Amino acid sequence: xxxxxxxxxxxxxxxxxxxxxxxxxxxxxxxxxxxxxxxxxxxxxxxxxxxxxxxxxxxxxxxxxxxxxxxxxxxxxxxxxxxxxxxxxxxxxxxxxxxxxxxxxxxxxxxxxxxxxxxxxxxxxxxxxxxxxxxxxxxxxxxxxxxxxxxxxxxxxxxxxxxxxxxxxxxxxxxxxxxxxxxxxxxxxxxxxxxxxxxxxxxxxxxxxxxxxxxxxxxxxxxxxxxxxxxxxxxxxxxxxxxxxxxxxxxx
Numbered sequence: 001x002x003x004x005x006x007x008x009x010x011x012x013x014x015x016x017x018x019x020x021x022x023x024x025x026x027x028x029x030x031x032x033x034x035x036x037x038x039x040x041x042x043x044x045x046x047x048x049x050x051x052x053x054x055x056x057x058x059x060x061x062x063x064x065x066x067x068x069x070x071x072x073x074x075x076x077x078x079x080x081x082x083x084x085x086x087x088x089x090x091x092x093x094x095x096x097x098x099x100x101x102x103x104x105x106x107x108x109x110x111x112x113x114x115x116x117x118x119x120x121x122x123x124x125x126x127x128x129x130x131x132x133x134x135x136x137x138x139x140x141x142x143x144x145x146x147x148x149x150x151x152x153x154x155x156x157x158x159x160x161x162x163x164x165x166x167x168x169x170x171x172x173x174x175x176x177x178x179x180x181x182x183x184x185x186x187x188x189x190x191x192x193x194x195x196x197x198x199x200x201x202x203x204x205x206x207x208x209x210x211x212x213x214x215x216x217x218x219x220x221x222x223x224x225x226x227x228x229x230x231x232x233x234x235x236x237x238x239x240x241x242x243x244x245x246x247x248x249x250x251x252x
Contacts, residue, residue: 002026002140003058007073009033011111012087013064019119021045025143029058053078059136062087062105063096071095083133089160092153093127103128105137106156107146110167120145125156176235183231208249215246 004020006013006028013031020026028046033039036050049055055078063070063086070086074097077084084096085103096102104127111117124141126148128134134150141148151159174195178188201210214222223243230236 002060002136002143003029004140005029005055005058005061006031007033007061007063008065009035009038010064010066012107015111015117015119016062016064016087016107017042017046019117019144023143026140029056030054052076055079057082059083060085060140061100067091071097074100083128083136085128085137089163090157093129094153101128101130101133103130103133103137104151104153104156105140106151108159108163122146124148125151125159127151127153127156173238176238179232180230180235211246211250213246215243216250218247 002025004026006017006020009031017028017031020028030047030049031039031042032049032052032055034050036048039048042048052073055061057079061077061082061084063073063084065073065086067088067090070088070091074084074086074095077097077100080099082100083103084100085105086093086096087106088104089106089108093102093104104125106125106127107119107122108125109117109122124144124146126134126137126141127150128137138148177191181188181191198210214226226239227236230239
């Protein structure tokens, strides 16, 4: 049985608590947050505290807090030589205070309050300075039913950058498509099967192989028509930039 203490109550913490609490091989001993009212709904399932000095001994302390707070909170922890990890995609493992053993337990996924997450489908990027601590993180990932990857800080930061492109930037393109549809009273729902099929194709081929569209074909006539249809200057610039990038990638 792996004993865990959660520190922080953001979106990652709440989803992670649900997953940890479901595992028969994991015991969440405590959940700390500066504002205890945020975690009050879970007080019947776990001991909740708002005082770091009340932290009990555990196998693992998981900091699910903002990147800027990680170093500060790790310095405030009132103990030494225990295993402390953070869940950030960008913070260096060495930013954690060296008075404790250090590691990273980074779930590479987008988390929203409204959306339920199946942790078994989330890749976990794990890192630990000590080999024995790495084995503990490996076991925890297995107890959650997750695929896990041994990832260095530099690799994790690169993954996070890539994730911004494939998730945050792509979602902004969805939003632009939604806006364009709304302007002409078209239901965005019509585009959803296309969105799903585009993502699904990546199970069988690379993004390079999956590329389609007028830029790939160098269809200048269609591209010109699209640019004339776009009334928003910013949308037009994005269209031109991505068209240029696709053409360059595919030698058009």
